[in-house]
Structure formats: structure tokens, C-alpha cells
């Protein structure tokens with residue numbers, strides 16, 4: 001029996017969030033297709049309300065790391081992360097695209113997108129986030145994810161020219177892991193997350 005992992009299984013099994021990058025010179029030409037394949041996702045009603053800003057410019061990356069208060073984290077003993085990224089990818093949500101799509105006549109019988117029990121735009125954003133991380137891993141880099149909870153969103157929107165009605169879901173980083181300071185992650189108690197045939201705990 002062939003137990004070899006498929007390419008995708010291998011990528012998935014190796015991927016982990018990395019928050020410590022080495023400062024490197026990197027030719028970002030090889031990353032130029034990441035954003036376009038990241039948004040190659042199914043979207044609810046084919047609303048296409050998920051967009052991406054890719055940032056390769058080192059000065060902009062520096063400015064972004066300041067907006068995310070990296071200096072403060074380094075002073076507290078954490079490692080450089082965003083500032084040492086070779087590329088950053090912002091996942092943006094244009095929620096209006098969903099409401100516009102679901103106001104079309106062919107969706108007249110569908111549940112109004114303002115009444116969804118599951119806001120599908122977050123499902124779609126997660127799909128593009130995962131594509132993006134795997135595409136980064138495939139290039140031999142490590143990926144990380146940062147939300148905007150400790151950041152001034154308005155400043156981020158201003159710096160990147162993002163319209164006010166767009167919500168930045170988060171920031172995906174791409175960089176070279178700082179191998180010298182890999183710390184073993186704490187033992188995490190295994191959780192049962194897969195159910196066979198029926199839900200069982």
C-alpha cells in the first residue's frame with residue numbers, strides 16, 4: 001500500500017503559524033501569483049466580495065509593522081515578525097458585494113443576505129486566507145496571520161488606500177522562519193474534532 005502523502009497533504013501537515021522571521025533579501029517575483037490564486041475561491045452566490053492587497057514594498061512593510069506596534073512587542077521580548085516579512089497579504093471584505101448580489105432577481109427566493117444565520121462572507125474570507133497560506137508554504141516560506149484588534153484600522157485603511165466600506169479581515173505574512181529561535185510549542189491536549197458517521201464525544 002502506498003502511504004506517501006500527496007503534495008497537498010504534505011503542505012497541510014507542515015503548515016503552522018510562524019511569528020518570527022529572519023531579515024532576508026528575497027526576490028518576490030516568485031510570489032506574484034499568490035494573490036490571484038488566493039481569491040480563486042467559491043464565494044456565496046458568486047458574490048466575489050473578497051479582495052486582496054499584496055504588499056512587497058519594504059518601506060510599506062515597515063510602516064505596516066509600526067501600525068501593528070511591532071517595536072513594542074520586540075521590547076517585550078518577542079521576535080521581529082511583520083517587519084521581516086518579504087510580503088504581506090491583506091484579506092479585504094466588501095460586504096456590499098454580497099448584499100448587491102442577493103438583491104438580484106434570481107436570488108429573490110433566497111434568504112436575504114442581511115438575515116443570514118451564517119455570514120458567508122467570513123467563510124469565503126477564510127477560504128482565501130487558507131489558499132494564501134498554502135501558496136506561501138509552497139514557495140518554501142512560512143506564513144502567519146494577524147488580526148487588527150490591536151491596530152488602528154483607520155490608519156491601516158489610510159496607508160493602503162482602502163475604502164471605508166471595506167473591512168480588513170486580517171493580515172497574512174510571508175517570511176523565512178528564524179530557525180535559531182524555534183521554541184517547542186506547549187503540549188496541547190488533543191481534542192476530538194473528527195466524528196465518524198455520527199457526532200460522538
Ligand SMILES: Cc1cc2nc3c(=O)[nH]c(=O)nc-3n(C[C@H](O)[C@H](O)[C@H](O)COP(=O)(O)O)c2cc1C
Nearest residue numbers: 015016017018019126144145146147148149170185
Ligand atoms: C481567524 C484567525 C485569527 C487569528 N488571529 C491571530 C492574531 O491576531 N494574532 C496572532 O498572532 N495569531 C492569530 N491567529 C493564529 C492562531 O492564534 C494560532 O497561531 C493558530 O491557530 C495555530 O495554528 P497552527 O498550529 O496550525 O499553526 C489567528 C488564526 C486564525 C485562524
